[in-house]
Amino acid sequence: MSHAPDKIRNVAVLGHRGTGKTSLTEALLFQSGAINRLGSVAEGTTVADYDDDEKRRGMSIAGALVHCEWNGRKINLIDAPGDPSFVADALGALRVVEGALFVLSGVMGVEVTTAKLWKRCDEQQLARVAFVNMLDRERADFESALSQMQAQLSENCVAISMPIGQEHDFRGIVDLLHMCAYEDPGDGSREPDAVPIPDDLKAQAEEWRDRLMDHVAEASDDLMERYLEGQQIAESELLDAFKDLVVNGKLFPVACGSGTKNIGARGLLDLIVDGLPSPARALKLHAHDKTHEDLELTPDGDGLAAYCFKTIADPHVGKISLLRVFSGAITADTPLYDERTHHREKVGQIFELQGKEHVAVREIGPGDIGAVPKLKEVRTGDVLADADKELEIDPVPLPEPVVAVAVEPKTRGDEEKMASALRRLGEEDPTLRLSRDEQTGELIVQGLSQMHVEVTVERVRRRFGVDMVTHPPRVPYLEAIRRKARAQGRYKKQTGGRGQFGDCHIELEPLAGHEGYQFEDKIVGGVIPQGFRPAVDKGIQESMQQGPLAGYPVVGVKVRLVDGSYHTVDSSEMAFKIAGSMAFKKAYSEADPVLLEPVMSVEITVPEEAVGDIIGDLNSRRGRPLGMEPAGGVTVIRAEVPMSEMLGYSPDLTSMTGGRGDYSMSLARYEEVPTHVAQKLVDQAQKEKELTKV
Numbered sequence: 001m002s003h004a005p006d007k008i009r010n011v012a013v014l015g016h017r018g019t020g021k022t023s024l025t026e027a028l029l030f031q032s033g034a035i036n037r038l039g040s041v042a043e044g045t046t047v048a049d050y051d052d053d054e055k056r057r058g059m060s061i062a063g064a065l066v067h068c069e070w071n072g073r074k075i076n077l078i079d080a081p082g083d084p085s086f087v088a089d090a091l092g093a094l095r096v097v098e099g100a101l102f103v104l105s106g107v108m109g110v111e112v113t114t115a116k117l118w119k120r121c122d123e124q125q126l127a128r129v130a131f132v133n134m135l136d137r138e139r140a141d142f143e144s145a146l147s148q149m150q151a152q153l154s155e156n157c158v159a160i161s162m163p164i165g166q167e168h169d170f171r172g173i174v175d176l177l178h179m180c181a182y183e184d185p186g187d188g189s190r191e192p193d194a195v196p197i198p199d200d201l202k203a204q205a206e207e208w209r210d211r212l213m214d215h216v217a218e219a220s221d222d223l224m225e226r227y228l229e230g231q232q233i234a235e236s237e238l239l240d241a242f243k244d245l246v247v248n249g250k251l252f253p254v255a256c257g258s259g260t261k262n263i264g265a266r267g268l269l270d271l272i273v274d275g276l277p278s279p280a281r282a283l284k285l286h287a288h289d290k291t292h293e294d295l296e297l298t299p300d301g302d303g304l305a306a307y308c309f310k311t312i313a314d315p316h317v318g319k320i321s322l323l324r325v326f327s328g329a330i331t332a333d334t335p336l337y338d339e340r341t342h343h344r345e346k347v348g349q350i351f352e353l354q355g356k357e358h359v360a361v362r363e364i365g366p367g368d369i370g371a372v373p374k375l376k377e378v379r380t381g382d383v384l385a386d387a388d389k390e391l392e393i394d395p396v397p398l399p400e401p402v403v404a405v406a407v408e409p410k411t412r413g414d415e416e417k418m419a420s421a422l423r424r425l426g427e428e429d430p431t432l433r434l435s436r437d438e439q440t441g442e443l444i445v446q447g448l449s450q451m452h453v454e455v456t457v458e459r460v461r462r463r464f465g466v467d468m469v470t471h472p473p474r475v476p477y478l479e480a481i482r483r484k485a486r487a488q489g490r491y492k493k494q495t496g497g498r499g500q501f502g503d504c505h506i507e508l509e510p511l512a513g514h515e516g517y518q519f520e521d522k523i524v525g526g527v528i529p530q531g532f533r534p535a536v537d538k539g540i541q542e543s544m545q546q547g548p549l550a551g552y553p554v555v556g557v558k559v560r561l562v563d564g565s566y567h568t569v570d571s572s573e574m575a576f577k578i579a580g581s582m583a584f585k586k587a588y589s590e591a592d593p594v595l596l597e598p599v600m601s602v603e604i605t606v607p608e609e610a611v612g613d614i615i616g617d618l619n620s621r622r623g624r625p626l627g628m629e630p631a632g633g634v635t636v637i638r639a640e641v642p643m644s645e646m647l648g649y650s651p652d653l654t655s656m657t658g659g660r661g662d663y664s665m666s667l668a669r670y671e672e673v674p675t676h677v678a679q680k681l682v683d684q685a686q687k688e689k690e691l692t693k694v
Contacts, residue, residue, distance in 0.1 A: 279367025489583025
């Protein structure tokens with residue numbers, strides 16, 4: 001039986017890598033009774049991190065959907081990866097939830113991914129609660145983490161609990177909303193019922209409670225006036241005001257505890273149920289109809305409207321589509337119409353997911369999240385609705401790939417199998433790109449980091465049985481000329497029968513910006529018949545595909561065909577094609593040829609203390625820093641750097657920033673390669689050419 005929309009809470013669990021999101025999710029499942037044993041990330045026994053790659057690396061790689069029941073509500077939790085390499089699942093989750101649970105490390109405080117995802121939530125006006133985790137670790141400091149949140153995220157971050165003990169002596173929390181305490185039973189059991197606040201913490205708890213009430217009193221002028229006058233305000237009225245502020249994104253409550261010790265889970269479940277909005281109260285997804293007018297999808301709306309926020313490429317079950325239903329319901333006989341492809345999909349089974357476990361259900365009701373396998377044409381970001389709805393939803397803005405590798409199968413003959421596996425993984429992860437480089441002929445896999453690509457290669461091997469070899473892609477250099485030149489191409493071949501003869505004179509000149517190709521026919525008097533002139537052009541263009549300098553394509557050339565001669569019997573299109581190629585190669589060598597390299601526009605986000613190292617490193621890569629600007633505890637550096645110098649940059653950036661930096665880049669333009677670099681490339685091309693001859 002499905003849950004009513006007002007009895008559902010859809011929550012994305014977000015935060016930087018290593019903050020204990022999965023351990024906290026496990027604690028919530030355990031405390032609610034959804035599971036009987038508290039699993040461990042280190043042991044690979046958690047519900048959410050079930051993939052072999054996740055167990056081996058001890059980190060979340062893909063978003064996991066789990067659920068539990070608490071106080072008569074169903075809570076759907078999407079445990080999203082915190083590593084920037086796998087941010088697509090976190091961004092997709094934000095499209096289908098009404099609230100977010102941010103998890104921060106009590107040791108590290110606010111980190112890069114946390115700040116970036118918080119900003120996304122600001123843009124979507126999403127309700128948020130936060131949990132400062134790992135307070136049992138050495139150097140953990142709840143007050144410091146809270147101060148960072150207020151300074152870097154929002155001044156409306158306010159504590160609703162405080163720790164009992166510190167670091168290794170951490171043993172419980174004080175609930176500032178209800179003025180009670182929860183202490184660690186110490187035997188791995190579920191968190192027990194509330195107990196009185198320890199005497200030595202009562203004064204501090206009252207002080208922290210007053211800070212909380214200062215924020216809550218701002219809910220209305222009337223409440224603020226009575227609060228300032230010292231009037232007694234009913235507990236229920238204060239709690240109602242607190243909930244309204246949280247639901248409307250005006251207050252961000254910060255709880256604390258330890259996921260691995262299951263401290264703070266009970267209060268956090270209460271906070272999710274009582275503080276975050278249900279699908280019935282807050283739906284943030286807007287669509288466009290066929291007239292491009294904005295529509296807000298509501299659970300009591302007419303007909304079906306569902307959104308696919310993630311796909312899973314399962315080698316046994318096939319493709320599994322994770323769907324959020326915004327209106328209507330999906331059952332086994334519901335006709336699904338893909339608004340992108342205009343394809344009708346047939347629903348067979350319907351699942352609730354508990355990590356890797358698939359629990360069959362009758363339907364996915366309005367406001368709920370579930371999974372449907374074997375939807376053939378559906379991919380991440382698709383809208384499923386009634387055939388007459390014609391709904392469109394703006395795509396989720398995703399970061400562009402920054403790391404590229406060339407791939408090929410270890411076993412010859414596995415090319416198609418490899419490409420098919422990569423395409424299926426690309427459906428699962430929209431930040432993974434697959435393309436064929438027309439210039440080099442290489443199959444290129446692009447991802448957000450070196451780790452992203454490594455995980456992809458491992459998944460292709462493990463899931464689909466294809467071993468791949470990777471290597472850095474060839475940089476797509478180009479060749480061009482810097483001055484005018486003229487040359488003759490004369491091809492004459494005499495055999496026993498009919499011979500071959502073609503003769504042409506051409507002029508070359510560079511085009512502005514080293515872009516494009518132009519061919520002008522300036523023949524006067526018919527020295528070359530009209531039918532042979534296109535052959536000259538064709539021969540030149542074929543020669544330009546592999547430039548004489550280093551074998552790279554030639555661009556930015558204007559060619560004039562100015563003179564020539566022919567033989568009435570021996571001339572042919574082939575002869576003039578060869579003559580055109582010969583003329584081009586001669587003129588090209590006299591036209592001051594030069595290599596061009598792609599220059600990338602790079603944006604790097606790093607901690608402030610790493611700026612000096614990053615700038616120095618960019619200079620060593622022939623980069624040109626263009627500017628810097630602070631952005632909430634980090635610095636954004638903009639620069640232009642040759643593509644060849646950015647190969648392998650991801651692990652270097654990780655090393656320089658302790659994993660706290662990330663970057664994006666796009667092609668800015670092509671520029672001439674410095675002479676000393678160009679000579680190395682020419683010498684290398686010559687060696688490869690000689691080896692090929694051997």
